[in-house]
Amino acid sequence: MSTPTSSREVRVLYTEESTRLQKDFAASGNGRAVLGQRTKLLERIICSLWQEHIAAHGVAPFALVAIGGFGRSWLFPHSDVDLLFLHESRATEETYKAALRGFSQELWDLPLKVSPATRTLAECERVNPDNVEFTMALLDCRFLAGNHELFSRLHDHVIPALVQRDAQTLLQKLAEITQQRHAKYGDTVFHLEPNVKDVPGGLRDYNVACWLWLISAMEKLGTWPDPITLLPLPARRQLEPALEFLIAVRCFLHFRHGRDDNALSWVDQDEAARGKIGIDKQMRAADWMRVYFSHARAIHRLTTQLLEEIPAARSSLYRQFQNWRSRVSNPEFSVVDGFICLPESSALEDPQLLLRLFDFIAQHGVGASTTTEHRVQQVLSSLAAMPPKGAELWQHLQVMLLEPYGADALRTMHSLGVLKVLLPELSVIDSLVVRDFYHRYTVDEHSFRAIESLQELASARSEWEQRYEELFDELERPELLLLSLLLHDTGKGIGTEDHVQGSLDVAQRALARLDLDVSDREIVLFLIASHLDLSAVLRRDIFDSATIKAFAEKVGTPERLKMLTLMTYADIKSVNPEALTPWKAENIWQVYIAAANCLNRSADQPLHADAEDEHFDRLHALAPIAGKKIKNYLEGFPLRYVRSYPAEEVLRHFDMAQRLEHAPVQTTLKRGRHWYEVTVITRDRPFLFATIAGALAAWGMNIIKANAFSDEAGVVVDTFYFIDRFRTLELNLPEWDRFQRNISEVLTGKADLEIMLRNRMRSENGTPKVKIDTQLDFDNDCSSHSTLLQVIAQDQPGLLHRISARLSREECDIEIALIDTEGQMAIDVFYLTSTRAKLTVQHQGRIKAALETELSSSVLSEFRAKSG
Amino acid sequence: MTKIEAIIQNSKLDAVKDALHEIGVEGMTVIEVRGHGRQKGHTEFYRGREYTVDLIPKIKLELVVADKMIDQVVNAVAAAARTGKIGDGKIFLSRIDEAIRIRNDERGEGAL
Numbered sequence: 005m006s007t008p009t010s011s012r013e014v015r016v017l018y019t020e021e022s023t024r025l026q027k028d029f030a031a032s033g034n035g036r037a038v039l040g041q042r043t044k045l046l047e048r049i050i051c052s053l054w055q056e057h058i059a060a061h062g063v064a065p066f067a068l069v070a071i072g073g074f075g076r077s078w079l080f081p082h083s084d085v086d087l088l089f090l091h092e093s094r095a096t097e098e099t100y101k102a103a104l105r106g107f108s109q110e111l112w113d114l115p116l117k118v119s120p121a122t123r124t125l126a127e128c129e130r131v132n133p134d135n136v137e138f139t140m141a142l143l144d145c146r147f148l149a150g151n152h153e154l155f156s157r158l159h160d161h162v163i164p165a166l167v168q169r170d171a172q173t174l175l176q177k178l179a180e181i182t183q184q185r186h187a188k189y190g191d192t193v194f195h196l197e198p199n200v201k202d203v204p205g206g207l208r209d210y211n212v213a214c215w216l217w218l219i220s221a222m223e224k225l226g227t228w229p230d231p232i233t234l235l236p237l238p239a240r241r242q243l244e245p246a247l248e249f250l251i252a253v254r255c256f257l258h259f260r261h262g263r264d265d266n267a268l269s270w271v272d273q274d275e276a277a278r279g280k281i282g283i284d285k286q287m288r289a290a291d292w293m294r295v296y297f298s299h300a301r302a303i304h305r306l307t308t309q310l311l312e313e314i315p316a317a318r319s320s321l322y323r324q325f326q327n328w329r330s331r332v333s334n335p336e337f338s339v340v341d342g343f344i345c346l347p348e349s350s351a352l353e354d355p356q357l358l359l360r361l362f363d364f365i366a367q368h369g370v371g372a373s374t375t376t377e378h379r380v381q382q383v384l385s386s387l388a389a390m391p392p393k394g395a396e397l398w399q400h401l402q403v404m405l406l407e408p409y410g411a412d413a414l415r416t417m418h419s420l421g422v423l424k425v426l427l428p429e430l431s432v433i434d435s436l437v438v439r440d441f442y443h444r445y446t447v448d449e450h451s452f453r454a455i456e457s458l459q460e461l462a463s464a465r466s467e468w469e470q471r472y473e474e475l476f477d478e479l480e481r482p483e484l485l486l487l488s489l490l491l492h493d494t495g496k497g498i499g500t501e502d503h504v505q506g507s508l509d510v511a512q513r514a515l516a517r518l519d520l521d522v523s524d525r526e527i528v529l530f531l532i533a534s535h536l537d538l539s540a541v542l543r544r545d546i547f548d549s550a551t552i553k554a555f556a557e558k559v560g561t562p563e564r565l566k567m568l569t570l571m572t573y574a575d576i577k578s579v580n581p582e583a584l585t586p587w588k589a590e591n592i593w594q595v596y597i598a599a600a601n602c603l604n605r606s607a608d609q610p611l612h613a614d615a616e617d618e619h620f621d622r623l624h625a626l627a628p629i630a631g632k633k634i635k636n637y638l639e640g641f642p643l644r645y646v647r648s649y650p651a652e653e654v655l656r657h658f659d660m661a662q663r664l665e666h667a668p669v670q671t672t673l674k675r676g677r678h679w680y681e682v683t684v685i686t687r688d689r690p691f692l693f694a695t696i697a698g699a700l701a702a703w704g705m706n707i708i709k710a711n712a713f714s715d716e717a718g719v720v721v722d723t724f725y726f727i728d729r730f731r732t733l734e735l736n737l738p739e740w741d742r743f744q745r746n747i748s749e750v751l752t753g754k755a756d757l758e759i760m761l762r763n764r765m766r767s768e769n770g771t772p773k774v775k776i777d778t779q780l781d782f783d784n785d786c787s788s789h790s791t792l793l794q795v796i797a798q799d800q801p802g803l804l805h806r807i808s809a810r811l812s813r814e815e816c817d818i819e820i821a822l823i824d825t826e827g828q829m830a831i832d833v834f835y836l837t838s839t840r841a842k843l844t845v846q847h848q849g850r851i852k853a854a855l856e857t858e859l860s861s862s863v864l865s866e867f868r869a870k871s872g
Numbered sequence: 873m874t875k876i877e878a879i880i881q882n883s884k885l886d887a888v889k890d891a892l893h894e895i896g897v898e899g900m901t902v903i904e905v906r907g908h909g910r911q912k913g914h915t916e917f918y919r920g921r922e923y924t925v926d927l928i929p930k931i932k933l934e935l936v937v938a939d940k941m942i943d944q945v946v947n948a949v950a951a952a953a954r955t956g957k958i959g960d961g962k963i964f965l966s967r968i969d970e971a972i973r974i975r976n977d978e979r980g981e982g983a984l
Contacts, residue, residue, distance in 0.1 A: 542882065543885065545882070545883045547925075587904040587929060588904070590925075590929070591882075594914075594916065597916050597923055601916065781917075
């Protein structure tokens with residue numbers, strides 16, 4: 005190329021060379037070559053214009069310096085050309101003002117987007133906290149023309165001195181800017197249509213990594229380090245392919261869009277995959293995006309690690325926090341500067357230790373150090389040869405899911421390839437882009453975010469978030485909900501038309517691998533199958549009772565309703581940051597409370613064993629021979645009964661009911677995660693519910709929930725969920741038998757409940773922390789044959805026994821009892837009859853008066869005093 | 873040109889969108905809103921707490937149409953959103969002086 009001598013020649017040269025570069029790129033796909041050649045082209049043009057506009061007036065006393073992307077020879081086809089006019093003093097700036105205007109104008113007319121900055125040497129010595137980007141751009145400075153001596157002073161003295169003096173400020177500012185940029189993009193690499201420059205893992209992150217390293221090195225050396233040592237060798241080797249790929253993609257986007265537009269839209273993805281941009285062979289756009297994500301992930305990981313590892317990049321407060329976090333170290337895992345390190349002797353080949361590592365991350369929210377990550381990746385093949393599975397794997401997974409940073413642990417497992425070894429079913433959604441205008445993230449990231457959004461409820465701030473937090477706290481099996489969220493969109497990865505059905509198919513395999521109990525599987529599959537149902541209701545009239553009733557009936561039980569509500573909340577919230585508007589959150593809540601009330605008010609809907617119902621189908625499948633007997637047993641129970649228990653449990657009840665002829669009280673006792681559960685099956689009799697509640701109170705048990713159901717033949721199934729306040733059962737295994745035996749003795753009159761209660765009440769002297777006013781509400785319309793009574797009262801020892809005993813004394817039969825506790829508030833719903841009919845208004849009045857007296861604080865004190 | 877603002881029930885959004893597409897109206901803005909006219913609010917009790925919704929969730933549609941389309945659009949929206957009960961919503965019309973397509977600075981009805 006000859007040197008252009010006139011403005012016209014410059015323009016012709018620029019146009020021709022730009023066209024040639026585009027053609028060369030289309031043929032070779034070599035982004036690096038574009039950057040190098042375009043930088044050289046611009047250097048020639050700029051130097052030529054310099055000669056024409058500046059040097060023609062004599063030797064220039066100032067310097068022309070390439071900074072920023074131009075300085076590091078990274079000129080993308082349409083990126084800005086950053087130039088610095090470096091002056092000794094303001095005087096030369098004034099002298100050359102007109103000439104510089106002409107020089108810049110020529111560049112603009114090419115047309116080039118020039119970002120010129122004019123500074124004196126003295127101005128370059130200071131960091132402007134409001135424009136730290138300028139100082140960063142100086143780190144890539146390169147001489148172009150003019151006063152070389154002035155440039156040398158900038159390069160050799162001013163910048164090293166500035167960095168040595170202000171390294172702390174620079175690093176902290178750089179960390180802040182980077183965090184703000186990451187936050188703008190949701191702190192994730194996994195965008196469906198990423199901006200390849202600015203998203204986490206984009207080219208800007210690579211620059212940040214280089215700057216962090218450079219500033220850190222200059223601070224130590226006091227001068228420019230050897231460029232070859234700019235990044236550690238392993239990091240450079242690892243990042244080189246990622247960098248080549250991203251550079252090629254950004255060049256492709258600039259050429260394709262004809263401007264500095266770095267958004268990789270779906271159409272661009274198709275075109276890039278077809279054009280084999282950054283790759284050797286043609287592939288589907290979804291697979292090409294997986295390549296993109298793997299590279300972006302590598303860059304993101306390095307940047308975030310450097311941000312953590314370079315101490316000065318963080319405030320002293322942050323450092324103190326990290327040091328404080330080192331206290332969570334244990335003999336297996338040490339936390340150093342906020343990262344988990346393993347002792348040399350650790351055998352990560354042991355899958356148990358590996359899983360404990362992720363448990364540790366889930367518990368404390370600390371990341372793994374680079375070395376630890378490397379060691380994990382080294383044992384992947386041995387893990388794949390014999391992966392933990394079944395109950396062992398589920399045990400670890402559920403612990404992890406329930407920890408406050410469970411989603412972080414899953415992400416780490418996923419990025420290191422561990423998750424798809426343990427649950428290969430998830431590999432179908434790995435970095436999966438689904439083209440949906442509503443979603444912003446890949447399917448795997450969406451699933452992790454959904455889990456995270458529930459874990460974040462622990463720090464809920466808004467009123468409506470607190471409601472969902474309360475709901476989450478009430479769940480008996482939150483881990484099943486979190487597992488459902490992990491699997492709910494896997495169907496999107498197998499290309500079926502109906503992704504819900506696809507997810508069910510994938511989930512079936514995953515659940516079999518985890519060897520979940522049948523009843524747990526049912527819950528997970530129900531949630532996955534129904535995960536769009538509540539959203540569908542939001543598109544109906546949510547105040548229409550028929551809509552709510554149909555939805556509530558489909559859901560079946562309050563526990564499932566709570567889970568589905570939270571699933572909908574989490575699913576929508578993780579679609580994109582704006583998806584869960586307060587409008588939607590409020591509507592979901594309205595549907596929830598309306599459906600919850602509907603379930604409570606239709607709890608006595610009778611069951612007909614011939615009716616078509618998935619629960620009966622399951623029961624018949626489990627016990628085909630006993631079919632007719634089961635049918636007889638179930639007849640007359642409310643529908644709520646079969647929906648409240650897994651089919652296996654109902655069969656167990658049936659077996660127990662068959663033994664009532666030999667032993668009139670049958671009991672089972674189980675320990676759950678939150679509480680114990682005792683089920684009593686016996687013949688109905690006066691004061692039955694009150695007596696069982698009293699027996700539990702006498703043992704010091706705090707009843708959290710209870711269900712009471714009876715059939716037409718008078719068989720009663722009462723289940724009480726309670727907390728063992730004094731750890732009697734936990735610490736004394738023989739007490740399990742004595743506890744169950746004692747319930748039988750109380751029910752058969754062999755033990756005196758009054759004496760037991762008196763003994764217990766002597767030691768009860770707690771004062772409630774929150775005062776709850778008693779509320780009593782009757783509803784005679786919601787059931788065809790019972791009167792509903794809702795009691796809200798201060799929770800206290802023996803409360804349920806006293807309420808139910810009082811109801812029995814007032815000649816009421818408790819057909820169904822739905823007992824719940826929220827903090828210090830007891831919320832009890834009773835379906836009452838008297839002589840097999842609804843209660844009259846007068847009867848309701850008497851009961852109300854009796855209960856108000858029973859629950860008044862003075863009576864309670866009297867009761868305690870008598871007991872004492 | 874006329875701006876048509878329609879407040880409709882959430883459940884009627886799909887039906888109204890379909891009706892508008894059928895008569896060739898493609899562009900519209902959909903906003904989640906709360907409010908009430910003569911329709912009373914709704915109260916639900918849950919665990920002893922009263923949840924009153926006096927501002928009922930609705931959908932607001934905004935579209936600007938050429939004057940010759942007004943009747944057709946209003947009829948399509950009204951027919952698709954109507955249940956005959958209180959709470960079906962309202963349609964408001966107002967004059968628009970100018971429309972500008974940002975991409976190419978096209979003006980007037982051509983920009984719609």
